[in-house]
Amino acid sequence: MLFDGHNFLRLLQGLWVTLSIALSAMAISVVLGTLLGIVMTSRNRAVQLLTRLYLEFVRIMPQLVLLFVVYFSLSTSAGINLGGRTAAAIVFVIWGTAEMGDLVRGAIGSIPRHQRDSALALGLTSSQAMRRVILPQTMRRLLPLAMNLTARMVMTTSLVVLIGVVEVLKTGQQIIDANRFTHPDAALWVYGAIFALYFLACWPLSLLSRHLEKKWKN
Template identity: 65%
Template structure:
């Protein structure tokens, strides 16, 4: 075993890396849960025929997509603290930013799933005497969920990977822990960075690959012809 690789297993280094990974996953899962709760109704609203409502939804969606997540992190963590006098932790600021981003993306996924449902599904349900609300609840939403779930799982993977940005606002996640281990052993293990970052890559892989695999399986199984 190369001496630089041994550093990973010395003391609590591996446990610290796993703890940092849990911080990343926790931020992503909490943000994703909030995004689903807020994104589902937002997506339904985006299908509205009201031009003003559609314009406002589109403005929000495009603003979030154009603005880099890193800039949003800085705005919420640094500027919002000054302007509103709030004392936000890095983890809470990260959850807020990823929820803002996730809600916009989730809403657009919901909108796309609803609008992709064949028109005859609406017409058949209305011919059976269902009200518009009943059509949405009993026909459209169940069909949309079958398309939406694989995409939601995929969005979760993207969110987990994007949490690496929170290191720049002081959150001690897996990448920050890796940097701390490398800096503390810079002279004794000068080439350890390759191994440490390799372990970080592997940790992200073992978390994200099963989620990506599940997304592909669901998409293949539930694809609506």
């Protein structure tokens, strides 16, 4: 049944929708999260409070609720007509930026203080020290963590089916419904195939993350 007609091709197309949402959101989150992480290292109490509130808000608020707020509430209250994929990308950027910002903050904080002090003693400004000394070391520590976050984002995109996005899970449901009478066990095979596709999409990221972690630790 999986290979009848274009069923498996449709699942692959649905997986591409899933990956395109997750990877585009992650690309934006890396840029915004890096900037946020640098800001979060500020000693200004007001800045620390605002960034902490943003981080805690995103962590406490379930992604599904954020999806509903952005997709339904913005459309009705603000008169903004958002497509499902656009709404999903916005929500995952909000979430990814917060998570990435906290990872960057932690990675910067793990760099020994004397690295910055030595850079300043050599005549570099604070921004030059951050750009040329701190951030290169931070990115090396950050890459495995960013890959894990990417895998989490790919898996979490399954929620977008609830706002009508036709990704891999929605496609699977459509195939099951279309073959309900001719293949009563369709759900087992379709969801099994979806599990395998998610696994194949995320497993290489996990392997590469562990490889880089071990390599750079040594």
